[in-house]
Amino acid sequence: MRNKDAGIISLLAELTKYKLSLAVVLSAVTGYFLNSNVFDSTLLTLAGGVFLLSSGAAALNQYTERNSDALMERTRYRPVPSKRISEQAAIIVSIILIISGALFLFRNGIMPLALGLFNVIMYNLVYTRLKKKSLFSIIPGALVGAIPPIIGYTSAGGSMDHPYILAFSAFMFLWQLPHFWLLLIKYGKEYRRAGFATISNYLDEKQIRILIFFWALFSSAFLSLFFMLSNTPGNSLFVPVSVLNLIFILLFHRLLFADRGTSEIRGAFTLINAFSLIIMILLIGASILNKIQN
Secondary structure: OHHHHHHHHHHHHHHHOHHHHHHHHHHHHHHHHOOOOOOOHHHHHHHHHHHHHHHHHHHHHHHHOHHHHOOOOOOOOOOOOOOOOOHHHHHHHHHHHHHHHHHHHHOOOHHHHHHHHHHHHHHHHHHHHHOOOOHHHHHHHHHHHHHHHHHHHHHOOOOOOOHHHHHHHHHHHHHHHHHHHHHHHHHHHHHHHOOOOOHHHOOOHHHHHHHHHHHHHHHHHHHHHHHHHOOOHHHHHHHHHHHHHHHHHHHHHHHHOOOOOHHHHHHHHHHHHHHHHHHHHHHHHHHHHHHHHO
16 A cells, blocks of 8 residues: 555656746745745745646646657656546646645735736646747746746735846746757757757757857846846845856856767756756845844
8 A cells, every 4th residue: 555655646746747846936935035034924825835836737737738748758658648647637636736726825915826827827828839839939938937936026025026026037037948948959859750849940959059058148147137236135146146157157068068968968957957946045045144144
């Protein structure tokens, strides 16, 4: 029985992409700490609500893209296309998680709830449907990654149109795009076979690598500008973040333009994710430190 329970938990973890959902939670919590350094029930409902909504959206996405996923080696073993979980079960799990997440966020206000549900719709109805029709589908896809910090910021009582949170969300938006393009270098043939519209239909691999590097360079410069101009605890991080930016660019360039196979691309993908996590942790830490000092 214990093994069976463990198998179900593992299956649900795959279905809901819990690692990605935890990263989304960290993004939302960063937005919260950009406006508040108070630990209270609002922070807990924010984290719980975002995690549940993100998990539900991921489960719904696996159902929506089950046919396309079955055509690609990278995704064919996911729970729904591999038939390890039924389509009906995936839908039920998704609905339960989305409703639960919505109820959590509703406790923080109408705006966090509306933004959370907007993101579920943007991910599953806009981004997913556009993937086979337009290479510009990555725009709403990247927007999905930019919304969670605003959910956190508004949960802490901030206004969603405040320049500070809009600037940080803009960085998160910019930072999403290289993720899509890095996947194209490694899995471009699979995406084309599954019928997705991508820039690999117009650019060769070398050109995509150049695009990724200069986009990451621009995004890093935007991040440094954000820290330099902010009048929050994050302002004190300008120097260390600038140093981290330089280290990141040097390592990223080395991995991106290495000619030794796909392991370097995987390393570049890991590096770009790790860098964004470090930035968010630094922002949260600066806010907590500011509270301790005051």
